[in-house]
């Protein structure tokens with residue numbers, strides 16, 4: 302990022318923002334400071350700081366200009382919202398984005414006091430939203446969209462939020478589904494079922510904003526999504542190289558790009574940058590982690606409160622975490638030659654979105670995914686942090702770990718922690734478990 306860009310955002314932060322954006326502005330300033338610090342430390346350029354800062358800025362701009370904002374969760378691409386000129390706001394940027402600064406923890410405590418769930422029942426990825434809203438600290442949105450997957454926890458919090466705020470909500474149902482016609486979960490009507498819901502979403506958005514659906518704009522947006530998907534799929538393949546051509550945090554970049562900006566020219570530009578960067582390193586045999594010795598699969602989310610965990614793993618063990626489950630966005634490009642195909646591409650992208658594809662079915666979907674991943678990416682060991690609130694994955698963790706040990710012959714570490722709350726299992730304890738596992742079992 303250039304000094305000029307920092308200056309632009311710092312000037313913007315000087316402006317008067319609506320009252321509910323106070324905490325949002327603090328996060329914006331925190332991210333500017335972090336990006337500047339990383340630049341000063343000589344950390345290699347990636348487009349991610351620019352992506353993040355622009356995302357904070359566009360929500361503020363939309364609020365100040367009265368542009369309708371739709372809140373949506375991390376497991377959906379914003380392309381339809383861009384196509385309809387409604388500002389997409391991926392909510393977890395806020396409720397999870399507070400975690401590295403520990404700013405979410407007072408709100409987790411407040412949610413406890415309010416009696417809104419507790420960590421074993423409702424995930425802290427979204428729970429702070431309820432408490433921040435009651436304090437007037439959550440960014441306002443005009444509309445809410447969420448899906449029935451990947452978890453009941455997410456769907457519960459958004460339902461509660463909608464009831465508390467009166468913000469109209471649209472829910473999209475994701476059924477169990479397999480691509481394989483011989484599977485008991487295959488149903489030829491599934492894609493049409495999702496398409497019908499997406500068309501209902503279009504009418505719902507039209508009815509609640511002053512925006513209209515334009516076929517050409519939608520097709521143009523879906524073309525851009527699919528160009529970006531092509532870049533991401535090439536990037537994913539490049540990470541199979543030994544050494545892995547990018548570091549442990551870079552693998553998360555494409556997920557962020559697609560989740561914040563899918564369907565925009567920026568997403569095409571940034572995914573292309575990531576692809577070219579990985580390709581350049583792979584061709585030269587350069588690893589994202591110098592002298593790579595261990596390749597780790599991390600089939601769950603990051604430990605979001607500890608942004609230094611992956612760099613610590615890299616420096617201490619010369620180990621690379623290839624991609625976490627969210628970072629592994631693997632929706633291939635589709636035909637977008639006409640309107641029907643564009644809707645089909647949107648529906649398939651929804652069914653196959655990061656985490657949804659592994660959670661829209663029985664345990665075997667997740668286990669098969671993990672076995673494929675450890676094989677494709679030449680993995681040496683698997684590390685799985687897990688929390689009880691994430692019931693659908695918690696329930697299958699040991700089954701998956703056993704399958705990896707038995708079928709791939711690889712060591713697996715499973716440990717409990719709340720990825721959003723540093724007080725439940727602190728960083729030192731997590732690092733201790735990883736250190737013991739790597740030094741005594743993997744090496």
Ligand code: SF4
Pocket residue numbers: 424425426427451452454455602690691692
């Ligand atoms: S971590 Fe699990 S429970 Fe929490 S939002 Fe993600 S999928 Fe849902």
